[in-house]
Amino acid sequence: GHISAGRMTDRDSNAHDGRSITPATATDTPMLADHGGTPKDGYDDESQAGLRTDSSGVPLPPGVDEKKLMRKVDLKLIPWLSFLYLLSFLDRSAIGNAQLYGLGADLKLTPQQLNLCITVFFFTYSLLEVPTNLLLKRLQPSLVLSVITFFVGICMMAQGFAQSFGGLMAARVCLGIAEAGLFPGVNFMLSGWYKRSEFGLRAAIFFSAATASGAFGGLLSAAIQNMDGVGGYEGWRWIFILIGIVTSISGLISFWLVQDFPDKARCLTEPERKYLIARLAADQQFSSEGEPFRWRHVARAFLDPKTTVGMLAYAGADAPLYAFSLFTPKIIQQLGYTSTRANLLSVPIYVLACIVTCVVGFVANKKGNRPLLNLICQAVGMAGYIVLIASRNPAVSYAFIYLAALGVYPCIANTIAMTSGVEGMYKRSAVMGVVISFGNLNGAVSSNIYRNQDRPWYPLGHGIVLLYLGMGMITTALYWWMIASANRRKARGEYDETILDPSLSQAEVEAALEKARQEGERRDAADGIRGRIRAVYRRLDMLPGGTYASVEHAKRAKGDDWSGYQYHI
Structure with a gap:
């Protein structure tokens, strides 16, 4: 400096x-x-003498290889966390698939009541993301994320047993409370393991679980609805019950499979731990070896003008995401396809979105310039939604849903990586919490814009998503x-x-x-x-x-x- x-x-x-x-x-x-003393970086001057260095000039302890260590970290973190998020996204979006199989009719819900059940989730989900993210650092991810996942599964099963509008509402409120800390918490956790240039790709791979859940959810729902009548329960109830059971079991297992931050992670040897902390410090993450909690860190996050702009940028990506994931099966069905075929036709859309999300994350990781990649993706998405507004041909509309997806999904991980590049563990925790929280709050808007009176073409819903993409750009x-x-x-x-x-x-x-x-x-x-x-x-x-x-x-x-x-x- x-x-x-x-x-x-x-x-x-x-x-x-x-x-x-x-x-x-x-x-x-x-x-x-x-x-008054310098912070520790894991090494002293004497221990650094004669050591090999990595690509950033950080001394490598004997027996530690940077590439092998980062592959080990990737394998310990990414697969299981991605699986948890796949379950999480299945849990919150399964209600969109359940609608196709009679949820509203069996519970005697009006369209307004059904929309309210979808919407109410976002209020509790958004309000608790910042405090949960702050707790993650103090209580450690292995405890917080396992408890979150277990109770998400319980709330998911409760939706399957709901007998009325009030019961479904209560289950959705509790689901929002339970699930609040998972997505921002995992992203915050990953940002504490990787250099800033590495984090975006891992966030993209992790988030690609959401797109995979769209494909998997469509296939799973189409299969589970065949259980209609088993145990006296309708097929749509089994969608919630079975996914909920798997989620709760995964939460119990997570206590042993989820790693904590590098300073306390069980999977690292002491030389590996010291090296990772020094590696992050060399990437200007000075707080990686730990910092005490102070409310001033939270205040710094809220008063930083970049936080406000980041909130709006993320909302410009997140509101379209929820509109897309909640209503794509319904939109395809209204184009004249059966419920099962509508779910199956959504699968290749999500598969393509998953692939492109990972490709964009890889390019951003190698070349940088995440804002430019966001602008390109959002321009593509806007083109897709413009055609969806203008089209009155089912085949054309279905084709351009693919284009719309390419403008929505890659921007989520990219925007999180872009806005998380602040220093201070607790400041970053608060920034990521409030940015993601505000974006998710806009899911309440997304869940109400595809009105029954606008079917089958939904020009109002597509138009509002188009405005969000413009705001994001x-x-x-x-x-x-x-x-x-x-x-x-x-x-x-x-x-x-x-x-x-x-x-x-x-x-x-x-x-x-x-x-x-x-x-x-x-x-x-x-x-x-x-x-x-x-x-x-x-x-x-x-x-x-x-x-x-x-x-x-x-x-x-x-x-x-x-x-x-x-x-x-």
Whole structure:
């Protein structure tokens, strides 16, 4: 980063008046002194001597091979977590398949009541995602994710036993509560294992389970409905009951199969653990070896303007996703196909979407520039929905549902990877929680836009999805500009911190920091409302510049606002 040591700069907007704050000798060389200790990176200077290094220059302990270790990590994390998400997405979207086999008629539901049962899930699901994500780091994923999955299965079975509108509503409310932490939690967990350039591909593979669940759910529902009458239950009830049983059993097993964060993971040897933590630290994930929970981390997430833009960008991808997954079988059926054939015709759509999601994740992993890939995919999706609005030919409409899917599914993992590139474990946890939560809240809109009076062509529903995709394109472009602009400003030195001379005594350091703080407060007090707002950001270390005892303290206090941190596009 561009660090000035022992002097105040005119660019220092945290606490500056352009004058030296200590009589100590100034130097223009970045000082790595630590008044109060440096964070551990898993190695000491002596242990690093003579060690091989990996592709990023991080020392490799004896017996540790980077590629083999990351393959091991992939195998320990991705397959089982993807399976859990496949079950999760089956659980929430099975109601769309159950509609085709008489759920509404058997429970004597009006179309409005059925839509309300679909919608109510999103309210509890969205509201609990941020707190659940914060708990994940404190309680560890192996416990949180296994409990979540077990109770998701219980709620799923409850839908199968519902006898009335009230019973189905209660089951859907509980399903939203139970399922809230799984998707944001797994994404947050994966971001704590991989470098930023690696995370997107793993998120894409993990999310591809949602598209696979669309294909698998259609086949499964078509098969399970043949159990109609078994045990005195209708076929649609068995869809919920059987998937729920498998989900709960998977939750019990997950306590042993889900790994915790690298600092506590059971699958790592001690040299592997130290190396992974050092590897993440080299990727500017300074908090990878752990940080204490502070509410200021949550406040930093909510007050970061990028979070708001990221919320809108994710909503522009997530609302179309829910509209697509909940109503594709219904849309195909209304084009003149039987219930079973409608479910089967949805299968190849999801298979193609699954493949393209992984391909886009791979390209983004190799080439970068996730915002550009998002814009391309969303433009393709918009073209698909424009044709769906205009078409009155079932074959043409079915063909362009494929195009619509290609504009929806790849953007989910891509947007999560794009918006999660902030530093600080708890800040990242809160950012990912609120971004995903807001996106999922828009699922409540998606579940009400395909109205019966608009069938079979649903121009209103397709039009609203088209607007969401447009919003996604605009906010993705804005997010791209924001992080690129911040990177350029940091490169120009506009974020430079003042780092105190390491030869200062502890008393001199404290006096210098106090003087800088008072200078900043005086400037804020003289600047009216704008100054009061700036004072909040100053207390949270979110302004460019600032005075710090050491580079390490600046990193820890400022996270991704530190002058040396570059956002990964």
